[in-house]
Amino acid sequence: MAIALDRLDETDIKILRLLQQNARLTLKEIGAQVNLSSTPVYERFRRLEREGYIKAYVTVLDEEKLNMGFTVYCSVTLKQQNKANAKEFADVIMGLQEVTECYNISGRF
Structure with a gap:
């Protein structure tokens, strides 16, 4: 509506x-x-x-003070899929401070 x-x-x-x-x-x-x-x-x-112009009242929390960020799930496909490239990719990703977890769910490597 x-x-x-x-x-x-x-x-x-x-x-x-x-x-x-x-x-x-x-x-x-x-x-x-x-x-x-x-x-x-x-x-x-x-x-x-x-009339629905106001839908909800919310509280915006300070994620820094709570030591919380946000969660992002993404799918990545490597141009060349092999163990060496997968390891290099995982090493680079896990070297980023913002990334706390990284999973390989394809089962290919």
């Missing part, structure tokens, strides 16, 4: 931008930035939720 953006006015868009930057802003803080009192901001806020 597509939601028509033309149903949003400039104030709605400002509210959404503010919430994207900081979803913990109070209605009063948002109102001060869009020149509305808390009640009309609340009504707009609830309408934006009800």
Whole structure:
């Protein structure tokens, strides 16, 4: 179901931008930035939720402080597939600080 953006006015868009930057802003803080009192901001806020413009509230964690990165799975095919090339590739990949694990799942080598 597509939601028509033309149903949003400039104030709605400002509210959404503010919430994207900081979803913990109070209605009063948002109102001060869009020149509305808390009640009309609340009504707009609830309408934006009800109509699906706001899908979820999330917390963005600091992965550095948590010593966590992200996981990437990729498939690699070597131009020449032999044990020497596979070993060289694995050595290079495992030499990268960002790579913590590397698996050979093809069973060819």
